Amino acid sequence: DADVTQTxxxxxxxxxxxxxxxxxxxxxxxRMYWYRQDPGLGLRLIYYSFDVKDINKGEISDGYxxxxxxxxxxxxxxxxxxPNQTALYFCATSEGTRNYGYTFGSGTRLTVV
Amino acid sequence: xxxxxxxxxxxHVQEGEDFTTYCNSSTTLSNIQWYKQRPxxxxxxxxxxxxxxxxxxxxxxxxxxxxxxxxxxxxxTATQTTDVGTYFCAGATSGTYKYIFGTGTRLKVLA
Numbered sequence: 001d002a003d004v005t006q007t008x009x010x011x012x013x014x015x016x017x018x019x020x021x022x023x024x025x026x027x028x029x030x031r032m033y034w035y036r037q038d039p040g041l042g043l044r045l046i047y048y049s050f051d052v053k054d055i056n057k058g059e060i061s062d063g064y065x066x067x068x069x070x071x072x073x074x075x076x077x078x079x080x081x082x083p084n085q086t087a088l089y090f091c092a093t094s095e096g097t098r099n100y101g102y103t104f105g106s107g108t109r110l111t112v113v
Numbered sequence: 114x115x116x117x118x119x120x121x122x123x124x125h126v127q128e129g130e131d132f133t134t135y136c137n138s139s140t141t142l143s144n145i146q147w148y149k150q151r152p153x154x155x156x157x158x159x160x161x162x163x164x165x166x167x168x169x170x171x172x173x174x175x176x177x178x179x180x181x182x183x184x185x186x187x188x189x190t191a192t193q194t195t196d197v198g199t200y201f202c203a204g205a206t207s208g209t210y211k212y213i214f215g216t217g218t219r220l221k222v223l224a
Contacts, residue, residue: 033211040122042201043156043214058211059114090155101146101158102203102212 003027006091006105013081013112021076021108023091031095032074033102034058034066037088046089049074081112115140117204119215127223132189134218136202143207145178145185150217151198192222 004025013019023032034046045058047066055066063085065077078085088109092102116139126132136145144163148156160169162178162185169176175188185204189196199219203212 035214040216042117042119042216043203045211045213048211056211059213101161102148102156103158104155106155 002106004091004093004103004105006089006108008108009106010109011111013110015082015112017081019078019081019110021078021089021091021110023074023076023105025072025091025093025103025105027093027095027103028071029093029095029103030071031093032068033092033094034064034074034076035090035092036060037090037107043090046076078110078112081110083112086110086112115204115206115213117202117213117215119200119202119218121218122216123219123221125221125223126192128194129191132192132196132220134187134200134202134220136185136187136204136215138183138204138213140183140206142182142204145182145202145204146212147176147185147187148201148203148214149198150201154198156201189220192220194222194224196220197222 007022030051033048035043037043044060049055049068067075088107090107091105094102118137146161147159150156166180167178173190177186199217201217202215205212
C-alpha cells in the first residue's frame with residue numbers, strides 16, 4: 001500500500017459544485033500539505049497543517065478549505081468549484097520540525113467544466 | 114514574497130550528453146531540496162542541501178548549493194533515458210517550515 005493515498009485519482013466536476021479531495025497517510029508524519037500543480041508554474045502551496053489542531057494558509061488558499069480529521073487524514077475542499085481550479089492536486093507529508101523531504105501522494109487530477 | 118525560479122524551463126538532450134538545471138531564489142535560503150517527477154507521476158525527494166557551498170553527489174547527479182545560499186544547481190552527467198522527467202528545487206527560508214517550489218525543468222532525453 002502507498003504511504004500517502006489520495007482519492008479520487010481523477011475527477012470531473014461542474015462549475016459551482018462542492019468537491020472534496022481526500023488524503024490519508026501511513027507514514028506517521030505530523031505535517032501534511034496540499035499543493036496544486038499547473039504547467040509552467042510548478043507546485044504551489046494551498047494549505048498546510050503541522051498537527052491536528054494547526055491549520056495554515058499557503059500561497060493560494062482562496063477558494064479552498066481544509067480539514068485535518070486525524071493525524072493521518074487531511075482533506076481539501078473546493079466550496080464552489082470554478083474552471084481555473086482545474087489542476088493536478090498533490091498531498092504531501094513530512095516529518096517533525098526538520099523536513100527531510102516531502103512524501104507525495106499520487107495526485108488527484110481535477111477538471112472543472 | 115519569496116520566489117524560486119528555475120532555468121531552463123525545458124531541455125532536450127541526446128542520450129549521453131550532460132544536463133544542468135539552475136535554481137535561483139529571491140531570498141536567502143536555510144536549505145534547499147531537489148525532487149524528480151517522472152511523466153505522469155508524483156514528485157520524489159532526491160536530496161537536501163544545507164550548508165553554504167555544499168556539493169553532494171548521487172551516482173551521475175551532482176547537486177550544489179551556492180555560497181550565498183540563494184542559488185543551487187543539479188548536474189546530470191551522461192544522461193540516460195531513465196533521467197526523463199521534471200526536476201524541481203524547493204527552498205525554505207530560516208524560521209519557516211514550508212518550502213517554496215521552483216517552476217521546474219522538464220528534461221527529455223533522445224535515444
